[in-house]
Every structure is written in structure tokens, then in C-alpha cells.
Amino acid sequence: MAAKGSDTRKKRLGAKSARLPPMQEARSEPPLSRERIVATAVDLLDAQGTDGLTMRRLADRLGSGVMSLYWHVDNKEDVFDLALDQVLEHRGPPQTAEFQDWRGEVVHMLEDWRASMLRHPWSVSLLPARALGPNILSRLELLSKTLSRAGVADADLNVAMWSLWNYVMGATITRVSFGRSDDDRAAAQQRLAALGERYPTIERSRLLLDNDWEGAFRKGLGVLLDGLSPRS
Amino acid sequence: MAAKGSDTRKKRLGAKSARLPPMQEARSEPPLSRERIVATAVDLLDAQGTDGLTMRRLADRLGSGVMSLYWHVDNKEDVFDLALDQVLEHRGPPQTAEFQDWRGEVVHMLEDWRASMLRHPWSVSLLPARALGPNILSRLELLSKTLSRAGVADADLNVAMWSLWNYVMGATITRVSFGRSDDDRAAAQQRLAALGERYPTIERSRLLLDNDWEGAFRKGLGVLLDGLSPRS
DNA sequence: GCGATGAATCGCACGGTGTACGAGTCATCC
């Protein structure tokens, strides 16, 4: 059903002819390209969220006709896929040959991952329903290699990988859905209090008001890493 | 922006008049009600997924006009909220007075939570973007109370709660998005292999082919609980 | 120079969507 890989007729041509501007329209937009479409889509998503992205609006921002987009892109789903992967781009590993602090590196990697998604909140609602783009795979590869080199046995590797992935995804998604604004959460907690004594414990602990997201994230991650460490 | 609480004019009237069937149509549907709408929406979501739920289709299944739904329901978002909460209903705690195996209880609670969502895969893509319904709150309350009674200090309670929540949500969402079918995952892993040697480690570990979801879930959860246990 | 090719752009139109609006029906109560 969900075939990946753009299979419409269209190949990235080898950057041969540098289309010179048509010179009739002084402020004409640069020509359409997959890259420009994706970049604009990310802008639009940042500004208006998932529902804000429509093909028409996207074309407007690009100064093109709607149907022109479909030459470069399979369909709207494709745009989402590309935008998501774009946002998860990451610089390669620092490539330090020596390997003293694997734990710190893992924490850093995962925090960077999380931060990348939090910078574009729409990405977390997209990710669950989408396949793995190259940038996600590359991040997984890096994590896997680090854990492996740190001494995690092959037999335990997948459990470790999935546990970390699950935790990071869950924490990020939660952060986005509940962390909108202090006011929102205050309102939620108040509604909760108003609901009477049905939820005394979470009301007392002020669960929804807790806003040390980073601290909580790090602590939970620490616990997980403690348990997943080799030769623990 | 996202005001909760149905604010349209409409109150659940106190079950006063039992609308007797109009007797002109022998097989006429029972009258519309919020409950019937939600139940039918869940059926429709189970059968057709998130995109399959349209107000028109929903009305068709209910044998009513489309706009009649809007008397009982604020809008489509409302339907999603209600359907999600409905699916997360749960039986109250066994209410055992004695408290020997808190850990087993927590594991059981979280596995039940996870299972409830996996039974309705659409729920996981809904949850990230939605506020907390009463059934979610009630589950959180139960979890919180259990941990607290088990001896988790108040100061550590929120970290424990969020860590567990994050992990469970992440694992469930991941399970649904990647666990579609063996074929899908085999295809993904193959695509990955075809992509050459860019991802050697995850290719070697066959990360995407691992299908012992339950085992991995339980192991990761165990690690987390080990670290979060009181007086560890 | 000239026709053919094919990449790229885009207008139009179609079938679908959520829902605002207001006109209807009907049981109930004064």
C-alpha cells in the first residue's frame, strides 16, 4: 500500500543547463525545484502547523501554479516525508577516534535529536505515521555504532536501541502535546482540580504543572542508560 | 485556541422522556445520541482508519442526516477526542487492600494500557495531538497512586510518572508505525540493505526485522522500573 | 533554418471534505 521511493516519471537531471532567468519579469522567482519546495514547506509548517500546509498555499508562497508542484513531487504525502526528513538532518559525528565518553555521546546525540524535533513541533505528529527517511536511519546507525563500540553485546543491542528510541520519541511527543504553553497547562491542572477528587494523587503532585522537561528527560534517560550499560 | 469542554448550547437532559419509536418505520434506527455516535465512530475507525472517518460516512452508518450529528457533537475534532477516550476506558483497579506486588501491578497496568491502544491502531496517531480525556487521567491517577504507595518519594514521583508514560507511549507508537506487517518490515530491511553500506551496523543487527516487540517492551520497562524503584 | 523531443508550467474541472444557516418536526407545558 505505502510504496516508498518516488516512482513517477521524473529523474533528477544532472544539473546541466543553468536555466537563466527569463529577463522579462525582473523579480521573477527562481525556478521550482524539489529543494525549494521542501524548504518552503518547512517554513509553512513552522508557521501554520500541519493543517496549514496545503498545496495551494505552498504554490502561492513559491509563486507558482499549484499543479507545477506535482512535477517535482509525487503528492502531498511526499511533501510531508521530505519535510520531515529535512528537519531531521544532522551533522555527522565528531569522528573522534578515541572513545572515552560513550555515555556522554549517546546523551548528546539523543538530546540533539529531541531538540531538532522540538524546533519543529509539527514533526512529532508526522513521524509516527511515516517511514524511515535517510536521516533517521543515519541517526539510528550512529547510535547503534556507538552502543556497539561501547561494549553492548549484539544480543542486547536491539533491545537497547528500541528502548532508547521509544523513550526519546515518547518524551518528545509528550513534550509537544502537553508543553504548548504554561497557560494551557495551568488551565489543564485547574480543570483537573475542578473535577473534584477523582484524581487526588496527580492533583497533589501537580503532574501537569511540572515544567522541568529537560531535567526529567535527562533523569529518565540516565536510568535507562544505567540499566542498558554493558557489564553493569 | 484549543478550548476544551463542549461549549455549544446543549445539555445532556436527565433521561426524562423515553422517546418511543415513531412506529411508522418498522426498522427505524434508535435515536441519535452522543454514545451511539462515539461507538459508531470507533467502529468506523477500526474498519477504515483515521482517514476513513468522515462526517458523511458516520451519518450514513447511523442512518441519519449529516448535520444531525452536530447537535450532539461540537465538530469532527470532538468526535476524535471522544473516540480516543472511549477506547482507553478501563476497569477500575482490582482494589486489593494488601499490597505485596506493586511492581507486577505497574507492569500489568502499563501492558493493559498498551494493549488497549494496539487494539485500535488509529488511537496512537490521534493521541499525540490531543488533550487528556478522563480515562487517560484516571489511568494516570491509578499509576501515580500505585507508585506512591509503593514508596516512591513525592520528589521523585513526577520523574517516574513521565518516564514511564514516555516509554509506554513511545513503544506503542513505534509498534504501530513499524509493526504493520512482516512483509513491510522485510521490505524495509531489504531496501536498507540495497542502500549499500551506509548503514552497516543496523543492517547487521537486523534492527528492523526484530519482531519480539513484547519481549523488548518488557525488558525496557524492567530496566526503567529497576532504576525508578524506591530505596534502590 | 526547422521540425521533433521532452522538461517544465499551469488552468480547468471533478469529486470530496467540514460545517454555517435556517427551515422544518414534534413532545411538552402553560
Added chain:
DNA sequence: GGATGACTCGTACACCGTGCGATTCATCGC
């Protein structure tokens, strides 16, 4: 008998993704 209010629903509107040609224009073999 009239008023009220709960409830149903047909019509209409604006917007959506996208299939289908028609159109433009640079390039290339002749």
C-alpha cells in the same frame, strides 16, 4: 391553542488534493 425548546436535516459554501490535457520553451539532429 399557543409557545417553547429539543432535535433533525437539506442546501450551500469555501476549500481541499489531484487527473488531464494544453502550453511554453530550450535543446538537438538534420
